[in-house]
Amino acid sequence: MKVSSKGEYALRALLVLGHEQGRVVSIQEISEKTLVTVHYLEQLLLQLKKLGYVSSKRGAKGGYFLHKTVEQINIGEVIRDLEGPLSPMACASITKYEPCPLEGSCQLKPLWSLIRDTIAFVLERTTLGDLLENRLTFLKGDDFVVFEKPD
Template identity: 40%
Template sequence: MISQKAKYALRALAALAQAHPEEPMMISEIAQQQSIPKKFLEQILLDLKRSGMVESRRGKQGGYLLLKSAGEISFGEVLRLVDGPIAPLPCLSQTAYRKCEDCDGEHLCEIRHVFARVADATREVLFNTTIADAVEGAGSTKAPVRELLSA
């Protein structure tokens, strides 16, 4: 299950993807449009800025813009940034691998073999689905971001 913070991050990115590319969106505008608490959104946008996904502009016409295109930001990248490792078991993590405490041998573990397939399938979907795919999903066979996040 993904965190509320990750859902909000994905929704904020979707809002920015749908905005005019050269007109920054204010935090209050994103918060209201996406029903995200403003203070929480500030923290999320700061994390996204540090990661190079968004940029902020100061001043009267300030706000946030996508720094990368929506087609370059995958769901997997956002989830890994916000929630950490995606793998269902620590011994399957690509970024935070560690041996399970009760492990007698990974090659013999029936549980690991099954969850390795789950992890591979999950990564395949998450890292091949972009914010642009989700935003464009309403007119295609892919689900829009709100549907993807409410499951």
């Protein structure tokens, strides 16, 4: 899995809207706060709107606002919706599995599956609210610690 600029910029826009819950935010303001061009944001916000994460208001005081609460916006879902599967290799993907001719004897597939599961574990347990409040999942030794700040 690789998060492209599309995924990163969409998350930046969602964070701006999350900071401004209950307020319609102009695309110009989102652009200034995310350092993403208005033209690219128009495309991203349209996609986020079609996916049900944001809504828009037309007119002079128009702009965008969150369609869901920050706790309802799951980062794993957003990334999957925008970027596709979380697996680093198609042979280890659950949603977009593609067979490999070496699969029967492949010693790498368990590694790719572990990476997929670890990425999914973190992203699926993280909401936009967690990012806004800096409640992140992180590794502490060999364990995952959820909703604490690192030492």
